[in-house]
Amino acid sequence: MIRLLGDFYIDELPDCKLSKSELIVFSYLIVKRQAWLTEVLNILEASDSYDESYVRKILKNLDRKLNGYFKVDLLKHSKIIIEHSINADINILQSQIEALNTRKQEFQEAVTQILxxxxxxxxxxxxxxxxxxxxxLLRSLVFSVFSKAYFNPEIPGQIKIRLLRILPEFYLSAVNSAVFKLISEGFEFSIADSVFDFSEGLTVVKLKVKEPEILNQILSKGKKASILSDTEILLLVESEAAKELLTVRSVK
Structure with missing residues (x-):
């Protein structure tokens, strides 16, 4: 698979190295599938220093470096059409979002695949x-899908925690340690600090509330929690406070 999300890597060509300009052209053609030479020259911001021969050279390099997996056809009137024999994560992602928007796929399944x-x-x-x-643009599309999933009570909590790893914007704010100690009494809670890597000494705690009404009261007072389900929330608290409570309970 051609991977353009998070990093650049091609599973079938692990040693493939592209220059910055080559990678920009390559990714542009993967997304657009076809383009004009002048169009590619413009997105490279090279029209003031180079001409179309510069793009032709890049296309030739791509054809050579990608070892037949990526075929470039330069047609008359300088139109570029590409074919590639391996999937690209970006193309699959766009197809998944499109299928979801047209309701051709079950929501939770689509969210899991996009994730x-x-x-x-x-x-x-x-x-x-x-x-x-x-x-x-892509981030806004993904955020739209993930936000619907995050606030959907039918989506399992473990999926929502994974969503938080990618888009911590869903997390609202840190709760005061005194408030945390107060509301955690009598409730089942666990440390979930693997969700984030906070440098400011904060820890994510998963709190399981037995009564939904109690959960509603917590949310109505502070609105400083992220909802996982009807009875589970995530709180962002000071690491020392979380560690202290966990130690006390383990002693008991």
Whole structure:
């Protein structure tokens, strides 16, 4: 698979190395499937320094480096059409989102598949304007799907925790340690610090509330929790407070 989300890697060509310009052109053609030479020159922001021969050279390099997995046809009037014999994560992701929007697939199944594909932002190490624009567009589409999943009571808690790893925007805010100690009394809770890597000494705690009404009271007072299910929430608390409570309970 051609992987453009989170990093660049081709499973079938593990040693493949592309220059910045080659990777921009390659990813653009993977997304667009066809383009004009002048169009590609413009997205490279190279029209002031180079001409179409520069793009032709890049296309030739791609054809050579990708060892037949990526075929480039340059037609009359300088139109580029590509074919590739291996899947690209970005194409599969777009198809999954489209299928979800047209209700051709079961929601939880689609969310799980999108979650497996979305390893991170689209080529996050490149600052090319087209790359950044497409990255933001894709992120907004994924965020829309994941936000529906996150607030859907039928989606399992373990999936929602994975969503938080990718899009911590779903997490609302940190709860005061005194409030945490108060509401955690009598409730089942566990440390879930593997969800995030907080440098400011904060820990994610999963709190299981037996009565949904109690959960509603917590949310109505502070609104500082992320909902996992009708009886489970995530709280962001000071690590020392969480460790202290966990130690006390283990002694008991």
């Amino acid at each position: 497996e594909l979305y390893k991170g932002d689209f080529l996050p190490f490149l600052d090319n304007p087209w790359i950044v624009s497409f990255r933001n």
